[in-house]
Amino acid sequence: MTPATPVVLLVLALALTGPGPAALARARWPLRAPRAALVFWQAMALSALLAALGAGLSAATLVLVYQDPHPVVVALHSAALLLTLVVVARLLWSAHTLGTALRAGRRRQRHLVDLLGRADARAPGADVLDAERPLAYCIPGVPSRVVISTPAIDRLADDEVTAVLAHERAHARARHDLVLEAFAVLHNAFPRFVRSRTALDATAGLVEMLADDAARRRSGDVPLARALAGLSTAPAPPGALAATSVTPAARIRRLAHVPASAPLVSAPAYLAAAALFAIPTVAVAVPWLSAVTASLT
């Protein structure tokens, strides 16, 4: 192990939190291979997190290899350890608070839908709400619920309703909520002035594309596109801000230009994701861990 280890890991962590996400968010290939892109985002986030924690821990443990460290050196290394512990604590706290809030919100939603929803032959398997506005959504979790309002059903043809329900069931079945929750935990764990919404918005968009692909396989492109157009003309409620990356029009354009599956793009993306995760682990972390182990024995 060398004093360079923490520096290398820190540079890696910074590259994977700044330029990496920015480049991936600009790339076009994720439109063709949303599943592989989602895996790539997860690999990048995990790799960045491991590199950052590794940088802190390796800086902290470097002090073990010095024969007679100067007090300033000891203080610096203690600070690195403390910072790492703070990051871990913030992550755990963020996971706890967000998880609690989401579960409470979904439990309440399920209860409300249980009381107000009814079965309707035009939307088999869904909870139908007699509400004023057209809307369709899924309450993820176990058990999950797919909810659609009467004005939405009235507005859509049968095959368009099928497309909407297939889209929402795909979300529920693939547990897209867990992916989004993980990125939100990561996002919330860091102070406002360092974090960016890039990863959160990009993964939210990819999850929509995946559900769109499931829906188009079930009902075809055109009914799905018509449903998107039909339900997004609803006026936005007051206070709503454009925050998410993928608009309904962009999703329709994707349906027109991108086939439902693109294995030729996906394979290299999976390989790159695996490498992104494995290379820093093997090249940097393993020598460091073995050095620490050696110095302790």
Place this chain on the structure above:
Amino acid sequence: MRGVVGRTRLGELERVVMDQLWAFEGPATVRQVHDALSRTRDIAYTTVMTVLDRLARKGSAEQLRDGRAYRYRPAVSREELTAELMHQALDTVDGSDRTLALLRFVDSATPDDAEALRAALAELEQRRADDGDTQP
């Protein structure tokens, strides 16, 4: 009880019992709710009791002491519950944890102008018509 009545079924029973509470004029005993429901379905008295208790714990029904028995009445109107549900379902205020709680088919936080939507849809329909493509 829990083993016999599955979760989904309990949800359905909650709706049936709540509908009945909304239909009554004033607070009703378990017996009255059970009698009313028994006209249209086969339901055990103890099930009605369980469901009313659950509704009270979730704050949707109010439990009133009446001598040795309890009476129940709705704690909220159907309109209030619908308003709460819609408020949550449409809440897209950025930074709220609720934005993540549900997965919406179209996010009302990303309104498109109608022209962009029409153009995108027209292009897709044109392409599919040209392909003669009716792939499932």
